[in-house]
Amino acid sequence: GAWAVPGHAEIRDLLEPATAAVSRDEADAERIGTAFRVAPDYAVTAAHVVPPDPRARVRLEFGEGSACGATVVAADPPDRQGRWTFEDLAVLRLERPDEVAAPCVLMADALPDHGDELVVCALNAAFPPRVLELYDQYRVRETHSRQNPPFFTVDGSRAVVKGMSGGPGWSGGPGGGIGLVKASEHIGAAQGGAVACLLPGLRRVCDPELYDRLVTGHDAYHHERQAWTDRLGGSEEAVIRRWLVEIHGRMAG
Numbered sequence: 001g002a003w004a005v006p007g008h009a010e011i012r013d014l015l016e017p018a019t020a021a022v023s024r025d026e027a028d029a030e031r032i033g034t035a036f037r038v039a040p041d042y043a044v045t046a047a048h049v050v051p052p053d054p055r056a057r058v059r060l061e062f063g064e065g066s067a068c069g070a071t072v073v074a075a076d077p078p079d080r081q082g083r084w085t086f087e088d089l090a091v092l093r094l095e096r097p098d099e100v101a102a103p104c105v106l107m108a109d110a111l112p113d114h115g116d117e118l119v120v121c122a123l124n125a126a127f128p129p130r131v132l133e134l135y136d137q138y139r140v141r142e143t144h145s146r147q148n149p150p151f152f153t154v155d156g157s158r159a160v161v162k163g164m165s166g167g168p169g170w171s172g173g174p175g176g177g178i179g180l181v182k183a184s185e186h187i188g189a190a191q192g193g194a195v196a197c198l199l200p201g202l203r204r205v206c207d208p209e210l211y212d213r214l215v216t217g218h219d220a221y222h223h224e225r226q227a228w229t230d231r232l233g234g235s236e237e238a239v240i241r242r243w244l245v246e247i248h249g250r251m252a253g
Contacts, residue, residue, distance in 0.1 A: 010231050011119055012134050015170055017064030018103045019121040019132055022049050022166065025057040025069060031130040034122045034167035034181070035060055035070075035092060037102045039217035044202070045166035046182060047076040047090040058092065062102035063121070063132045069095040074205045086151040086194070088165075088182055089201035091210065104221045105168050106228035108176025109199040112152055116140045118195070119170040122181055125163025138169075141193075149201065152179070153194045160193045169195045175232040223250060 019036045022045055023029040033049030043060060050058055050072050061067045075090035094100055112118070118138040124131055138156035154160070154169075160181055169179040179195035202211060222228060 011170060014103055014228060014231070015105065015119060015121045015168060016132060016134050017062060017101075018105045019168060020060035020062040020102065021123050021130065021132060023059045023061070024051065025059055029059065031061070031123055031125065031163070033163060033165050034132070036121070036166075036168040036177070036180075037062070037094075037100070037104045038107055038177075039104055039214045040221055041094055041097050041217055042073075042214050043070060043092045043094060044180060044198070045090050045092060046084075046180060046196075047088045048078070048084040049166050050075065050090050050092075052077075060092070060094070062100065064102050066100040066102050068097070068100050071095065074207070074210055076201075076205055084182075086147070086149050086182065086196045087201075087204065088196055089180065089198075089205050091202070091206060091214070103225075103227065104218060105170070105177040106175065106222055107198055107218060108171065108174035108178050110171070110174035110176075110178050111143050111145050111150060111197065112140045112171055112173065112178065113143065114140055116171060116173060118154055120164070120167055120181055121170075122164035122167030125161070130163065149197060149204065151182070151194055151196050155193065168198075172232070175229065219251065 021031040022033040022035050023031050035043045035045035037043045050056055056072045058070055060070050070092035073091050073093045076087040078084050120135045120138055124133045135158055138154045141153045141155045143152040164181045167181040168177045171178045179198050182194050182196050
């Protein structure tokens with residue numbers, strides 16, 4: 001059956017603080033996209049949100065109030081026509097991560113089914129001030145598992161629009177963030193309703209050393225803090241998920 005998501009209020013106080021508005025590293029720069037923290041030292045966003053220059057810097061303003069600079073350490077390039085396909089992920093290294101109180105999103109490696117619910121946190125760029133908001137009315141329309149890379153489309157009461165790209169998609173079934181929102185081919189066009197898969201994207205874009213640091217940091221973080229796994233329901237899948245987080249955390253430690 002379709003996965004049910006923990007109630008809106010149950011996940012809001014974790015997902016919203018972990019999500020950040022992204023802006024260029026310039027004075028009074030406008031918020032242009034969304035990112036979220038996945039490990040103490042790292043956040044992820046859509047590659048088309050960040051500047052194309054290697055080692056580019058951006059500013060992150062998290063939902064819990066912390067703000068910091070971040071450097072792009074890995075990113076997908078556009079295709080030969082200059083378009084952003086579903087290979088559209090960038091990894092950011094946080095500067096002074098100890099000063100950032102934002103939690104790290106619990107990641108899950110799973111593809112959803114038709115009708116599964118998804119909670120999304122993302123930048124609402126419709127009017128100033130551009131603020132982060134939580135949307136819990138999305139359902140999976142279609143999962144394109146045979147595509148390379150795989151992705152899935154969503155329907156909801158709110159269209160996926162410019163500014164939401166890079167936001168986390170949380171699914172209660174596997175118990176974690178399974179994807180990042182993709183609102184457009186490029187920053188100047190708002191079109192979407194699709195989600196790129198998170199962990200396959202990280203394995204693609206990171207070199208082995210970076211991937212190991214990121215995942216080890218993620219697993220150790222969630223071994224020490226059970227806030228995310230405590231929100232999972234009492235289903236058999238949730239029990240298995242909590243057990244896997246515990247095992248991975250012990251290995252990371």
